[in-house]
Amino acid sequence: xxxxxxxxxxxxxxxxxxxxxxxxxxxxxxxxxxxxxxxxxxxxxxxxxxxxxxxxxxxxxxxxxxxxxxxxxxxxxxxxxxxxxxxxxxxxx
Numbered sequence: 001x002x003x004x005x006x007x008x009x010x011x012x013x014x015x016x017x018x019x020x021x022x023x024x025x026x027x028x029x030x031x032x033x034x035x036x037x038x039x040x041x042x043x044x045x046x047x048x049x050x051x052x053x054x055x056x057x058x059x060x061x062x063x064x065x066x067x068x069x070x071x072x073x074x075x076x077x078x079x080x081x082x083x084x085x086x087x088x089x090x091x092x093x
Contacts, residue, residue: 001059005033008067016040017064018057024066038062 008014009030016025025042031054032039039056073079 001062001065002033002035004065005030005038005059005062008065009033011067013068015066015068016062017066019061019063020057033059 029041044051
């Protein structure tokens with residue numbers, strides 16, 4: 001777990017399942033991984049405010065790690081627009 005968390009420092013689209021909270025924290029930013037602890041930042045939004053938290057927890061409190069690799073829209077037009085954009089980018093090189 002420690003090695004995988006170190007690989008994810010600075011990456012985006014990371015979700016962590018926290019045992020003590022009994023739930024997922026979405027889109028966390030991993031800041032530091034020690035031999036026994038993990039420090040990360042996450043954002044919580046309510047209808048009235050946005051809070052940004054920085055948390056340090058034990059590594060054994062992290063049960064799962066999910067990394068979203070890609071999100072593809074279901075709309076065919078959006079997919080075609082993405083293909084065209086990628087084609088233009090490749091042609092520029």
